[in-house]
Amino acid sequence: MRKHEQETMTNNLAEEIKYQRKKRHWSQEDLALECGVSKNEIGRIERSDSIPKLETIERMEKALHLPPFTLLRLSQEDAQNVEMERMGEIDKTDLLRKIETELSKNSLTTKELKVVLKVAIATIHALK
Numbered sequence: 563m564r565k566h567e568q569e570t571m572t573n574n575l576a577e578e579i580k581y582q583r584k585k586r587h588w589s590q591e592d593l594a595l596e597c598g599v600s601k602n603e604i605g606r607i608e609r610s611d612s613i614p615k616l617e618t619i620e621r622m623e624k625a626l627h628l629p630p631f632t633l634l635r636l637s638q639e640d641a642q643n644v645e646m647e648r649m650g651e652i653d654k655t656d657l658l659r660k661i662e663t664e665l666s667k668n669s670l671t672t673k674e675l676k677v678v679l680k681v682a683i684a685t686i687h688a689l690k
Contacts, residue, residue: 569610571677575619576610578633582626583608596625616685634681 583593583604590604598621606612614622619633 570673571681572610572613574674574677575614575633576608579604579622580608582622582628582633586626593622593625597621634678 579593583590588596590608591601594601594604597618599618603612603614603618607614607618620630622628623630623632
């Protein structure tokens with residue numbers, strides 16, 4: 563992944579986390595307590611100084627009462643596909659094809675689509 567693409571992905575994730583937190587009128591400390599990380603870590607994530615692990619993202623989504631993969635901007639079907647992949651029910655290549663097809667139907671820019679696909683690929687590789 564190119565440095566610029568990684569920065570874009572990190573910035574988009576950081577903005578979404580901050581937006582969701584502020585929408586609930588939560589402080590960084592509130593979110594940190596709810597998802598079991600330090601306030602400093604929330605600050606680093608929101609400033610794009612740190613890329614959270616998938617487990618941390620999942621805990622944030624649970625704390626914020628968001629459907630899985632909302633912070634990564636995946637559709638419900640894509641999220642289900644990723645969950646199925648975690649359980650070994652579908653082929654990784656098939657999963658990427660389905661994610662790409664579904665995302666191309668949405669109104670994401672090409673740049674956003676590439677970022678989401680890179681996150682999906684990284685997630686799949688992490689599941690090996």
